[in-house]
Amino acid sequence: MASTRVLLSSALLVAVAGLGGYRLGAGQSSAELEARLAELEARVAKADEARGKAQAKAEKAQQDAKVAKAKLDEAKPAAPSYTCNICKETGQFRRFAGRKGVVCPTCKSKERHRLLMHWIANASPLATEELDVLHFSPEDAEKDFLRKFENLHYVTADYLHKEELRLDLTALDLPDASWDVLIVYHILEHIVEDQRAMAEMFRVLRPGGMAILQVPIEVGREEIYEDASIVDPKERRKAFGQKDHVRRYSASGFQVRLEQAGFEVEAVDHIAELGPEEVAKHRMAGAWRTRQDERIWLAKKPEDAPGRKGKVKAKTEAGSAKAP
Ligand SMILES: [Zn+2]
Numbered sequence: 001m002a003s004t005r006v007l008l009s010s011a012l013l014v015a016v017a018g019l020g021g022y023r024l025g026a027g028q029s030s031a032e033l034e035a036r037l038a039e040l041e042a043r044v045a046k047a048d049e050a051r052g053k054a055q056a057k058a059e060k061a062q063q064d065a066k067v068a069k070a071k072l073d074e075a076k077p078a079a080p081s082y083t084c085n086i087c088k089e090t091g092q093f094r095r096f097a098g099r100k101g102v103v104c105p106t107c108k109s110k111e112r113h114r115l116l117m118h119w120i121a122n123a124s125p126l127a128t129e130e131l132d133v134l135h136f137s138p139e140d141a142e143k144d145f146l147r148k149f150e151n152l153h154y155v156t157a158d159y160l161h162k163e164e165l166r167l168d169l170t171a172l173d174l175p176d177a178s179w180d181v182l183i184v185y186h187i188l189e190h191i192v193e194d195q196r197a198m199a200e201m202f203r204v205l206r207p208g209g210m211a212i213l214q215v216p217i218e219v220g221r222e223e224i225y226e227d228a229s230i231v232d233p234k235e236r237r238k239a240f241g242q243k244d245h246v247r248r249y250s251a252s253g254f255q256v257r258l259e260q261a262g263f264e265v266e267a268v269d270h271i272a273e274l275g276p277e278e279v280a281k282h283r284m285a286g287a288w289r290t291r292q293d294e295r296i297w298l299a300k301k302p303e304d305a306p307g308r309k310g311k312v313k314a315k316t317e318a319g320s321a322k323a324p
Helices: 002-019 030-075 111-123 140-146 194-204 233-240 251-260 270-274 276-281
Strands: 094-096 099-103 131-136 152-158 179-185 205-214 264-268 296-300
Touching: 111 140, 111 179, 111 205, 111 270, 111 296, 131 140, 140 152, 179 194, 194 205, 194 251, 194 296, 251 264, 251 296, 270 276
Parallel strands: 131 152, 131 179, 179 205
Antiparallel strands: 094 099, 205 296, 264 296
């Protein structure tokens, strides 16, 4: 530092001497030059001192900021912690599709899966009765959960992905009246011929059996909106809200189509049955930006429904699944 100062002083001296018209030599006494040097050295010392003070100030400010940030973090409310009723883990659920606190980090379940599994385990005939259950496109968390029910003969199916059975919902390769329960959750909105799928579900259910259903339904929508000419994924997203959806259902439109297929329809409001605390604890609903119908739809095949022969033919019109 000392040598730096000397160098700096000399440099300053030369610079100032140059600017101020100082000339080493003629006209400048050595006493004058010494005085000038002393003055400049004093300035450098002062600047050094100021720099030291500024550095100390900066360090102090840094320390203060650290303390303030720690205090702020402490004061901030922690992200809410939920308990998954499927895998029983408690923790912070992850964001999904713009909704906060949706996905269980352990079993990957979302709101609707936790709601459905809660209803099945606590309020449905599946909790106690011996039933043949066919589950279409199940989530891993649901499969793991439902396979633990010893009273259920539980089989999984999918059209695209690998499950126990590969089945097309619009042409089920299954005998008439062969299942007690079908679980078809968030699938019909992907199927152009949804009425044909409903007729097929009706056919393979035993009298007294039921399909457990849900589709996206905006509360307040009056009619089904569909347009088979819209096939481009981007256009479908615009029209139906998702690139692989083919319609927007209304609650009444959905019910009417199921009734036309021969079903008796009941929409179970399990959220209302549970109450807000239980629903919030397991984060079963309520994260949607638009109000969604989150009821569990039961399409029941009447006990006295006559059997019908053969599979439903392609392009079945609504209502023709009803036995004559
Ligand atoms: Zn979970």
